[in-house]
Amino acid sequence: MTVQNSDNTVLHCAWLINPGQPPRQNVRVTVCKGIVTEIIDCPTDERAQIRPIALLPRFVNAHTHLEFSDIASPLPPPEPFTDWIRSVIRYRIGNAADPDFSANAVRAGGSESATCGVQIVGEITTSSAGTSGLRHFTAQTDGTAISFRELIGFTADRVDEQVQLAQQHIAELTDRQPPGVVPGLSPHAPYSVHPHIVDAVVELAINSGVPVAMHLAETRDEIELLNSRTGPFVDFLKSMNLWDASVLASVAGPMDYLKRLAQVPHALAVHCNYLSPNEIRYLGEHPNVAVVYCPRTHAYCCHSQHPWQQLRSAGATVILGTDSRASNPDLSIWKELQHIARQHNAPPVWELLSMITTDAARALGQDPSQFVITVNQPLRSVRLECNCDSEPSLNDALCTASITTSR
């Protein structure tokens, strides 16, 4: 039950779940003018007021592309990957005539993210209209959007123009401090950016302190391209008159990109579905490069098992993203966490929760302390329906629990 007077709100919750902490059952949380002033075990004479809810901090969605938020269901085909990319390109071209399309889709995605309890979003931005669409999300949530400017250009003649775009993006957003829209950079992927763009982005990110996100090791075809410059990506690039074997002459595999990203204080290697034992070990030694696992997109694209558990055991940072509605049915980062919590040998939800809260905030260069519900902090919470009265059954209950409110 919520008891309210002019200044105080008192919440009686069945469970309080903070990242990395044991769940607390039957708590009373007092909030004064938006700040948590007391968290105690619920007094016996108030037990009847306890509501079947679990109280959690709000979430971080480390990776999404909100410009695809108007897509009702994932674009076919899920494989081969190069055909899925063709569908994405067709979708973009089909909507290019509408000047408001991108901003409207980003706004819609921001609203959906807010409803899903997201406080910080790492968004891949492809236009200034997209950046302005993000302001809707930050105003609605008093949250932060990291606007990672997407950079694409495989051939050498695109390098200068893309580096300029990166510089411009940082210059336009550099005065803004969180909460609000803050800059990041995203050289798209090894098959779509010249290595010189990646090098320039790394230098810019070090000098300006912005985070970098890059899709990496997403498919076996990408590994083949990097290892031997053969396979479906060569055909794909040839079909667009972009293939130039010399572009990747200095590259031997994902490790070449991981070593570049490791120089940046806050880097995201998005997907990492196919890593060698050596690359897993390297990520364990460089926790400033966070692997962003997108569980339901991974499942949609029919990949083999993701190495997230081996990565965590090696000491790597692993966080979660939804990716976009082009490969995912919705933008709920909570459902991503539930998806992995149901996997074989997964730790309980409260041990995974940092992947969508504290660890994810830290990986994006943001303050992780706002993702723990504790005294003297503002109450920014997500409430889940949780009709469970014992800890042994709590994990199963959380694996299916829905969000009731986020405030």
Ligand SMILES: [Zn+2]
């Ligand atoms: Zn992505």
